[in-house]
Amino acid sequence: MKKLVLVAAMAAALSTTAVKAEDYVIDIEGQHAFVQFKISHLGYSWLLGEFNDFEGTFSYDEANPAAASVNVTIDTASIDSNHKERDEHLRSDDFLAVEQYPEATFTSTSYTPNEDGSAILAGDLTLRGVTKPIEIMVNEIGAGPDPWGGFRRGFEGSVTLTLADFGIDYNLGPAAKTVDLYLSIEGVRQ
Template identity: 85%
Template sequence: MKKLALVAAVTAALSASVQPAQAEDYVIDIEGQHAFVQFKISHLGYSWLLGEFTDFEGSFSYDEANPSAASVNVTIDTASIDSNHAERDKHLRSDDFLAVDEYPEATFTSTSFTPNGDGSAVLAGDLTLRGVTKPIEIAVTEVGAGPDPWGGFRRGFEGSVTLTLADFGIDYDLGPAAKTVDMYLSIEGVRQ
């Protein structure tokens, strides 16, 4: 009887100490610039124009035991566009493209995260750009997760999506090859 009481007590203590896995919250590491929002678009069909948005912030939540519950929120300062050419950047900020005076931010809010079982997933959500909100799907791959040298824990993903400019009210004619823009995202989050 004493053995049974001891087993019951140990089982109860272990049950009380075992906590169910929970989602972890991360802030995108923009301080150390370990995150990038980059783009590539055809220039007249003759070459590629590359650039990035240098000012953005965001967070995500991720649970290894239930990855389909992941969520992401990102806000981008559209005026921070940088294509390595000041006059072109001024044009990209104008009403012909991003209209940054009227629409200073672009936002992405996830609506679902569907793992493929191989470290990749589809991140669906609503992108608001130039005052237009459209659902998009981003092909995502987990890069890795683990402790950092400063006593924290980090998790990183990369993703890509092709956007049709006209969907967001951008109809400036740069030729038929420039109707879409390829976005590449490399996001490293610091667990909070």
């Protein structure tokens, strides 16, 4: 009888599978992910743009969202504000210094979910050779199967960065000391 109870307990333990974190690759091939920015132009209007080339991965566990992690690498020369001369200036040493710092990276250090489905994604952003901790306000958009037999999960996030924190001190007026980043990320489960 003891043997039967032991076998039943082992079978129950083996049949209970712990939910594991799922790994995702950010969908840049289908252009379902964006890293966009908005900055004041002399205090009179907004300048909008994006980084066209980036890549990344994230891991997410519905049973334990706090274990989520993210890694992203951005090609800084891919900045696109829809104006060739301005983009060349943004790539120069006055701003991104892309020849010396061709990549910006973000590596998460924690993910703190809130009851309303939002979260705070903390991590280290390296831009222009300077690494600073930042906090990105995140909302999960949704998750589920796609029409091609895969599974996707999407998030959006935003953060405001102070340019001088990353060695960018070009004077664009007092209203342009910060830049707002907006991230729309869709990942394909691996």
